[in-house]
Amino acid sequence: xxxxxxxxxxxxxxxxxxxxxxxxxxxxxxxxxxxxxxxxxxxxxxxxxxxxxxxxxxxxxxxxxxxxxxxxxxxxxxxxxxxxxxxxxxxxxxxxxxxxxxxxxxxxxxxxxxxxxxxxxxxxxxxxxxxxxxxxxxxxxxxxxxxxxxxxxxxxxxxxxxxxxxxxxxxxxxxxxxxxxxxxxxxxxxxxxxxxxxxxxxxxxxxxxxxxxxxxxxxxxxxxxxxxxxxxxxxxxxxxxxxxxxxxxxxxxxxxxxxxxxxxxxxxxxxxxxxxxxxxxxxxxxxxxxxxxxxxxxxxxxxxxxxxxxxxxxxxxxxxxxxxxxxxxxxxxxxxxxxxxxxxxxxxxxxxxxxxxxxxxxxxxxxxxxxxxxxxxxxxxxxxxxxxxxxxxxxxxxxxxxxxxxxx
Numbered sequence: 285x286x287x288x289x290x291x292x293x294x295x296x297x298x299x300x301x302x303x304x305x306x307x308x309x310x311x312x313x314x315x316x317x318x319x320x321x322x323x324x325x326x327x328x329x330x331x332x333x334x335x336x337x338x339x340x341x342x343x344x345x346x347x348x349x350x351x352x353x354x355x356x357x358x359x360x361x362x363x364x365x366x367x368x369x370x371x372x373x374x375x376x377x378x379x380x381x382x383x384x385x386x387x388x389x390x391x392x393x394x395x396x397x398x399x400x401x402x403x404x405x406x407x408x409x410x411x412x413x414x415x416x417x418x419x420x421x422x423x424x425x426x427x428x429x430x431x432x433x434x435x436x437x438x439x440x441x442x443x444x445x446x447x448x449x450x451x452x453x454x455x456x457x458x459x460x461x462x463x464x465x466x467x468x469x470x471x472x473x474x475x476x477x478x479x480x481x482x483x484x485x486x487x488x489x490x491x492x493x494x495x496x497x498x499x500x501x502x503x504x505x506x507x508x509x510x511x512x513x514x515x516x517x518x519x520x521x522x523x524x525x526x527x528x529x530x531x532x533x534x535x536x537x538x539x540x541x542x543x544x545x546x547x548x549x550x551x552x553x554x555x556x557x558x559x560x561x562x563x564x565x566x567x568x569x570x571x572x573x574x575x576x577x578x579x580x581x582x583x584x585x586x587x588x589x590x591x592x593x594x595x596x597x598x599x600x601x602x603x604x605x606x607x608x609x610x611x612x613x614x615x616x617x618x619x620x621x622x623x624x625x626x627x628x629x630x631x632x633x634x635x636x637x638x639x640x641x642x643x644x645x646x647x648x649x650x651x652x653x654x655x656x657x658x659x660x661x662x663x664x665x666x667x668x669x670x671x672x673x674x675x676x677x678x679x680x681x682x683x684x685x686x687x688x689x690x691x692x
Contacts, residue, residue: 289557294623296614297554309489313527316552316560318545319353319444319504320346322574323368324384325542326532327357332578336368340375342533345573347377349566351545353528355404358384359394366394373399382444387425387432395441402442404475405433409447411457426461430469437470444504444528445471451478451491459498466499473502473528476521481510481540488520496525504528507543509535514543519551522558529560533574534582534589546571546588546624554619568625594621594629597675599638602631606640633665634675641665645681653689661688 290297300306323339326332334342339357346354356373359366373381380402383395387407395403407429408414414425429445436443445465450458465471476491483491495503503526507514518529535544546567552558571589575582584592594617596602604616609629613620621628631644642662646653653661664684669676676684686692 286557291614294614295554295619297618301555302557307523310523311525312523312556312558313502313525314558315527316522316558317352317528318549318560318562319355319382319528319530320351320532320545321355321384321506321530321542322346322532322536323372324355324357325530325538326536326574326578328538329536329541329578329580332536332580334368334577336364336371338577339368340371342574342577343372343375343377343379343381345566345570346533347375347379348563349570350561350563351379352561353382353402354379355382355384355530356398356400358391359398360386360388360391366398369395369398369400373401382442385432385436387429389432389435392432392436392439392441395436396439400441402444402472403436404444404446405429405436406446406448407461408449409458409461409477410449410453412452413449422457422461426464429461429465433465433469433471437472442472443470444473444475446475446506447477449479450476451483451487452480455494459494462495462499466501471499471501473504474499475504475506475530476526478507478514478517481508481514483507483513483517485513485516485520488517489524492521492524492526502527504530505543506530508538509540509543512540515547515551518543518548519556522552523556534571534580534586536574536578536580544588550588550619550624564623565625588624589626594626595632595675596629597632597634597636597641599636599641602638602640602644605629605631606644632675633681634669635666637662637665637669645678646685648678649682649685649692651685651689651692653685657688661685664688 290299327334356369357365359369369383381400382402383400384404385391385395387405414420433443505518505521505526507517531545532542535541549560549562552560568589584590608615639658642658
């Protein structure tokens with residue numbers, strides 16, 4: 285840990301994050317690994333359909349950014365999905381390639397045939413989902429899990445056991461299912477699964493602790509964003525010992541989506557001083573690749589990768605930017621935008637602008653004005669931007685200046 289992990293030459297967060305009373309009970313794993321599920325769970329977002337070629341392109345991008353584990357898909361879904369998993373596994377990427385599988389031997393056989401290193405194996409774990417959603421008995425869920433995980437292990441696959449809906453399962457049912465797999469089947473790691481995104485941050489520490497104390501295997505997280513809490517929950521889980529975070533690029537996925545890699549990796553790095561091994565300068569380009577392929581439109585001010593995230597319209601903030609950008613950039617932003625492949629903060633002209641926005645653009649076009657003229661130009665900028673209902677460009681600003689000062 286650096287002397288002041290909240291303040292470096294690239295970011296400035298909060299010393300509260302590292303107060304000894306805050307971190308006294310933390311048990312962070314080292315290293316923290318990213319297991320990306322964009323190609324499987326991300327594709328479960330309605331209207332997202334990825335071809336095998338699409339999946340190969342995204343997998344190559346993930347590997348290039350340093351993602352340690354890539355979940356290439358569920359081979360049992362279709363021949364196209366099986367082809368994608370086989371092709372990705374055969375690429376020789378530096379990332380470990382996993383398949384996803386139901387706890388069924390036939391599914392596992394397909395994963396084995398695809399040549400992957402590991403398999404994430406799902407089964408319902410909450411009694412209500414087993415009995416109502418699947419119309420199984422609890423005993424059947426246990427039997428299938430034991431048989432399939434043992435088969436996967438015997439055929440050389442690493443097994444991440446994935447109990448669906450774990451956070452809505454009764455404690456006894458959860459522990460009994462996993463205990464049976466640990467005793468009679470096999471698991472190399474246990475995924476803490478919040479399928480419906482209903483786990484509150486204050487419950488995460490206990491969820492991790494109970495699982496860690498009962499089962500002596502590495503813990504992974506797979507949290508959803510139905511209440512927008514998946515990132516926070518993942519970070520807390522890591523603080524208390526989880527070593528793998530399952531993510532998707534830009535958080536695409538079922539319903540409100542999965543935990544987005546971008547925010548999670550940057551928060552780990554700058555708020556927890558934990559480097560997940562991802563080349564953060566490639567996050568913006570990777571997000572653009574996935575958006576282009578999937579057609580999923582992201583908010584322009586989305587954290588980390590939004591297109592307009594570092595545009596500054598407010599006059600007050602524009603003054604900050606002009607005063608600090610050359611020497612103390614992180615006084616006006618929490619981290620240097622170049623860390624994530626973004627451009628430096630850019631002052632723009634709009635209804636909320638101030639005199640410093642005008643000064644910025646006067647310098648840009650090589651003009652000068654006295655204080656009264658600057659205020660007159662500013663009022664025109666505000667009026668025109670309101671009428672346009674968005675920011676003005678340089679040509680529109682130049683026209684205002686020429687109307688006010690005359691031609692250059």
